[in-house]
Amino acid sequence: MEISRNPIWTLFLKSLVRALIGQENQRLYDTVDWRQACDRFQQADLIYPTYYSHQNFHGIEGGYLTSVAAVTYDAITALACPPSETWIRQQLINAIQGQPKRILDLGCGTGSTTLMLKQSLPAALVMGLDLSPYMLTMAEHKAQQVGLPIQWRHGLAEATGLEEGSFDLVTLSMVLHETPPSIAQLILAESFRLLQPGGQIIVLDGSQKILRHTDWLIKLFREPYSKVYAAESVDAWLTFAQFEAVHTRYIGWIHQISQGFKPDTP
Ligand SMILES: C[S@@+](CC[C@H](N)C(=O)[O-])C[C@H]1O[C@@H](n2cnc3c(N)ncnc32)[C@H](O)[C@@H]1O
Secondary structure (H helix, E strand, O other): OOEOOOHHHHHHHHHHHHHHOHHHHHHHHHHOOHHHHHHOOOOOOOOOOHHHHOOOHHHEOOOOOOHHHHHHHHHHHHHOOOOOHHHHHHHHHHOOOOOOOEEEEEOOOOOHHHHHHHHHOOOOEEEEEEOOHHHHHHHHHHHHHHOOOOEEEEOEOOEOOOOOOOEEEEEEEOOHHHOOHHHHHHHHHHHHHHEEEEEEEEEEEEOHHHHOOOHHHHHHOOOOOHHHHHOOOHHHHHHHOOOEEEEEEEEOOOEEEEEEEOOOOO
16 A cells, blocks of 8 residues: 655554554455446546645545545544544534435545434435545445445535535535635535525534644644644634524534534525
């Protein structure tokens, strides 16, 4: 597995991730025909934006457009979610108001939050959308393992091509710190468009308050956009996107959850 030449990676994280990814993921990495698997998701007309395709996320050459990213992501994320990844994700689930019936998880990655959404609201139609067919391959594999029917879709979170007003809950779990702020704002505008009036958005991500003062953490996890993300405010972005009843609360050690609603009447 190719992980970029950085002393921290080489000496610590690389071996730790290798140890943590487990035999099942190592087997997947070795045995899956990744080209064929990705072709099933790949939208032929999609052009990858350079902010995405030209970045090495988490120090991985080629970023999310690689099988290495797909098989190592869960192990890296477990390290980045103190005190416990499941507890952090559960706070997003607990923040849901009412019983949404159509849920879209934008930037779903390997589907960890998407699976929890479907588990907690089994009657809902749940869709996970991501720009990486590799991550979607992993997400689909995880959903099949536990028998959860989830729709997986390849696409841009800022221009999904999905119908206006077709969801009553949009979630963004650890996505906005992975994009330039201008794209994060486009993603929130697209979320607003996709929600029906009265629909809700829940954004789980790194705490901007904490990340402003922990440059070492951003460097450790090799995050290209986290510094500019931390300098901004998800609250302000949500308000700018016209969401109402916007508020952010801090959870765990380094995370925050932001919420808002699309106004009931235009
Ligand atoms: C840090 S991962 C988060 C994955 C997942 N939501 C989770 O909670 O673990 C960020 C994900 O966002 C996806 N992503 C980044 N920019 C995107 C965009 N513009 N459109 C769709 N997905 C995007 C990446 O491919 C990656 O899978």
